[in-house]
Amino acid sequence: MSAGVIATAKGVTLGDIAKACDTSIVTVSKALTDKKGVSDELRRKIKATAEEMGYVSSRAANIKNNHIVGVVIPEKFMNPNGSFYWALYNDLVKQFSAEGYYCLIEQISQEDEDKLVMPKLVMDGTASSVVSLGQLSREYAAELVRNMPNLVLLDYYIHGLELDSVTTDGYGGGYELTSYLCELGHRNIGYIGTVKATSSIFDRYMGYMKAMIDNGLEVRNEWTLDDRDYRDFIKIAFPDELPTAFVCNCDEAAFHTIRQLEERGLRVPEDISVVGYDNYLISEISKPSITTINVNSVKMAAETVRILLNRIEFPDSDKINVKISGELIIKDSARKI
Incomplete structure (x- = not known):
């Protein structure tokens, strides 16, 4: 199944709903995801029409097909004795699992990053969406999104590249x-x-x-x-x-x-x-x-899942960038002078 929006046996698409409501696909997408820019009256009409036509989002269809999400991370960030990224990956697995999705992790060597060798799980079609965990180079991220439009950057962003991202503040x-x-x-x-x-x-x-x-x-x-x-x-x-x-x-x-x-x-x-x-x-x-x-790694993972599923369902929607605030935890390594 493609990563686009489709999907009941009748093949109802956003385009079908837009035509029935005499509006644009972008407006339908915004209405179904409760985004700004659509009047309440038109939003109700679009949602009612979608229900009448039997529209089922690609997200729901993909859940039935055990949709696979690839998580790629530079190997330099994966300390064998444990790291913050291992904990964040664990939260991702739990969050995607709750949605009926599976995660596969692949580490990217420095040599492959330098040579722009794409992840195997992308090139062999194993995954149809990817979370990039831990900063990759601008060149690699740009090449990755060319091969995998359903991409979310986690714990970093890159100025000048319009990509979905979730970071801490x-x-x-x-x-x-x-x-x-x-x-x-x-x-x-x-x-x-x-x-x-x-x-x-x-x-x-x-x-x-x-x-x-x-x-x-x-x-x-x-x-x-x-x-x-x-x-x-x-x-x-x-x-x-x-x-x-x-x-x-x-x-x-x-x-x-x-x-x-x-x-x-x-x-x-x-x-x-x-x-x-x-x-x-x-x-x-x-x-x-x-x-x-x-x-808050749990919240970061939850936001990543939300954004990626939105990207799968609405590939032409605006890019989303989320920052998660943290909390000061006072322990023993600083003292008053």
Whole structure:
């Protein structure tokens, strides 16, 4: 079955409904999905006509056919000991399963990403829709959507590419973490994260910068430190003079930061405070536990499912970009000075 909209034995389509109601397919699509831009009277007429004609959405038809969703992720994000993305993938599986869909995961090697080798589950037709979990390059994402129009980016977005996406509010989270450190009395605050590596790291950095500016504090370049290259985490190049606190782009980066500071003979939080982002398992097992932003992965997964099913049913609808707000979780890795 195609990913378009069809589907009863009678073959009732959006076009049929549009013709019967003397309106456009776009208007019918908006009415059936309760989007703005349609009068209440016309919306009622369209819905009643669709019911009378026996219209069944492609979403419902695909459920009966055990529709398969591919989840593709760069292998550099899949730590064998567990990662935030494993947890997010698990939430995706549960959410799609509740809708009658199956998920298949495929990891993308750095070599395949560089050479624009498309996922096997796309090229062999196994999946007719895809969730891209964890940031791929602009070139790869552009090639992927050419081969798979039913695509949602999860936990990242790419400027200039009109694609459905679900992300956390990294800007707001970075701002809240930095503001919290300011409330504790910190005035010299650095940021750890390779700023241009992913959209989420960049957004969290921008939130950090805005909070520093709003509090009248200086953003010092020597305290903005890379934590990874294009393949993996790297050893952080700390300067001789350190701030009193670091905002880290994720909990894993915060964990590495704490360990490397300890190697220099510094104690967290007694000598320097460190905060992270995600509220992933590592933030709790770390010693000290890491103050962080809780990411609602269940809500992110639910929004991803909603958007992808909408894209399957209404392939020409407007692109949807959703940001999920987080919550500050105070633990043991930051202290008042």
